[in-house]
Amino acid sequence: MMNYIQTERINDIERLIQQQSIIKISDLAKKFNVSSETIRRDLSELENRGVLRRVHGGAVKMNQLAEEVPFQSRQVIHLAEKGVIACAVADLVSDGDSLILDVGTTVQEVAKRLVEKSDLFVVTNSSVVAGILSPNKSHKIVLLGGELRADELSTHGPIAIEQVRRFIANKAILGAGGITEEAITDFHFEQALLRREMICRSKETVFAIDSSKFGATALHQICKPSEINLIVTDRGVKDNEFGMNLSAFPLMIAEGRS
Numbered sequence: 001m002m003n004y005i006q007t008e009r010i011n012d013i014e015r016l017i018q019q020q021s022i023i024k025i026s027d028l029a030k031k032f033n034v035s036s037e038t039i040r041r042d043l044s045e046l047e048n049r050g051v052l053r054r055v056h057g058g059a060v061k062m063n064q065l066a067e068e069v070p071f072q073s074r075q076v077i078h079l080a081e082k083g084v085i086a087c088a089v090a091d092l093v094s095d096g097d098s099l100i101l102d103v104g105t106t107v108q109e110v111a112k113r114l115v116e117k118s119d120l121f122v123v124t125n126s127s128v129v130a131g132i133l134s135p136n137k138s139h140k141i142v143l144l145g146g147e148l149r150a151d152e153l154s155t156h157g158p159i160a161i162e163q164v165r166r167f168i169a170n171k172a173i174l175g176a177g178g179i180t181e182e183a184i185t186d187f188h189f190e191q192a193l194l195r196r197e198m199i200c201r202s203k204e205t206v207f208a209i210d211s212s213k214f215g216a217t218a219l220h221q222i223c224k225p226s227e228i229n230l231i232v233t234d235r236g237v238k239d240n241e242f243g244m245n246l247s248a249f250p251l252m253i254a255e256g257r258s
Contacts, residue, residue: 024058081210081234086110088254103154104175106208127153156190172202177218185218192220204229211236
């Protein structure tokens with residue numbers, strides 16, 4: 001049975017998680033002048049109540065789902081970081097590679113840096129990516145059919161899934177809406193299904209995800225981080241404000257040119 005002081009402290013922690021969405025054990029221990037172990041017990045109690053979810057070093061607000069930023073806005077925010085990520089991902093691609101590229105602004109930046117490669121075979125559900133790569137006549141580009149998503153000029157649905165199953169690529173280069181230690185997620189059910197199939201049809205899978213996506217959760221799970229080969233992100237992930245155990249990820253931190 002909890003005493004009055006413990007009850008008040010837990011209530012205070014609950015108010016903090018509602019206000020801040022992310023809290024750290026070290027900060028709470030200092031604030032309440034108690035041990036880290038005491039805070040861990042408090043967080044376990046709140047997790048049992050469904051208030052928060054414990055993560056490495058702290059906790060995040062339960063059901064803290066990320067909201068999708070409109071596509072036109074995503075094309076300009078975090079652009080420098082996406083450029084650095086794109087260069088690192090492009091360096092992983094060799095002339096003559098077969099690739100699956102999906103939709104997303106970071107993947108578009110990757111495509112811009114693949115134009116100078118030679119003899120790529122690219123399967124994509126993004127007409128924007130196809131258009132970026134099309135000036136290089138040595139590339140062969142397959143644009144998947146399916147239901148059109150007008151804002152991103154991309155396709156998804158059963159037709160796209162059936163068509164991507166006809167290929168086995170060396171690498172899939174994909175984006176995502178959010179990433180936690182438990183899952184890589186997407187905002188759209190149909191896109192999550194297609195990305196899952198793209199992973200299955202590739203020998204290696206690389207996710208290109210800027211650091212703002214870490215700690216965020218979109219509604220639909222694509223896969224677990226352990227199911228893929230590599231996540232390329234920018235150095236902003238080193239701040240680790242989301243209290244995640246970064247060693248749990250197959251992580252490459254891109255630095256340098258954009």
